[in-house]
Amino acid sequence: MRALLISLLLAVVVGACSTVPGTGRSQLLLLSSGQEMKLGAQAYTEMLVHERVITSGNDAAMVQRIGERIAQSAIELLPESDAKRFRWEFKLIDDPQMINAWALPGGKTAVYTGLLPITGDEDSLAIVMGHEVAHAIARHGNERMSHGMVLQLGMLGADMGMRDMDPDDRAMIMAGLGVGANIGVMLPFSRSHESEADEIGLMLAANAGYHPEASIGLWQRMGAASSGSPPEWLSTHPSSETRIRRLQALMPEANKLYRRALNRR
Ligand SMILES: [Zn+2]
Incomplete structure (x- = not known):
């Protein structure tokens, strides 16, 4: 049984490695893009049932306009991504x-x-919106689910390996492994997703003709709006100083895309 589990894990990891468009990072994806998009469309319908969607007025038009420009920007800037196959929708x-x-x-x-x-x-x-769209383009939801599945397989393996132990000890070790996996694996993982979405999103917005320098003040205001958040090592988000330092480093490249976009318009 243990050999079967290990070969299953190997098959999963070898067969499902993919590359994030725009950053080139390798990632593990166990769902196909078709499955992933179907889940996304279902969840969208379910979530919107409980919300009041605004369909007219300047703000709804602005959300639609930004969305279309960012989608177009993604198709141009990241031709290797799924962006051209997406069924884009933008709701306020x-x-x-x-x-x-x-x-x-x-x-x-x-x-x-x-x-x-x-x-x-x-x-x-x-x-x-560039940041949020970047999560979808980089397939972060799929990656999180895939890692969750592998972690569960690993826990199952550990549980089986401790079959002969005292049940109380075994329960304590399994609980410890679960917490450790969450703080040690899943949290830093979400944080790296946030940085990656910042980077890809900034380039998408700049290439769509939006001023990338706006990101600095924006994430400062967002940081202030969510003050009292947990310390960085316990949070899925990088601290706003870390985030702004990274954005500053990306600014020369983003400004180049922005100026090129302005010249084309
Ligand atoms: Zn995010």
Whole structure:
């Protein structure tokens, strides 16, 4: 049984390695892009049932316009990605308490009205939407699920390896392994996803003709809006200083894309 488990793990890891468009990082993906997009479309329908979607007015038009420009930018800038196959949708949800936006696999995107006072202008909202779309393009949801599946397989293997132990000891070790896996593997993993989405998203927004420098003030305002957050090592997000330092380093390249986009317009 243990040999079977190990060969299953190997098959999974060898057969499902992929490369993130834009950064070239290797990642483990166990769902196909078809499966992933189907899940995204289902989740989108289910989530929107409970929300009030705004379909007219300047803000809804702005969300739609930014979305279309970023989608086009992704298709141009990352031709190796799934962006051209996405069934893109961009909705504005009426919820003034919610400072949030998200994009699901397949490009199903939503922005909450509560985000708009923090973003303030179109360039800043484009930075947030670029970041969310970047998670979908880099297939982060799929990667998280895949790692969750492998961790569970590993836990199953560990549990089987301790078959002859005292049940209390065994339960304690398994609980410790679970917490360790969460803090040691899943959290830094989410944080690396955040940095990657910042990088890809910044390039997508700049290439769509949105000012990349807007990202600095934006993430400072977002950091202030979510003050009282847990320390960095326990959080899925990098601290705002770390984040801004990384963005500054990316700015020369982003500005180049931005100037090129302005010349084309
Ligand atoms: Zn994110």
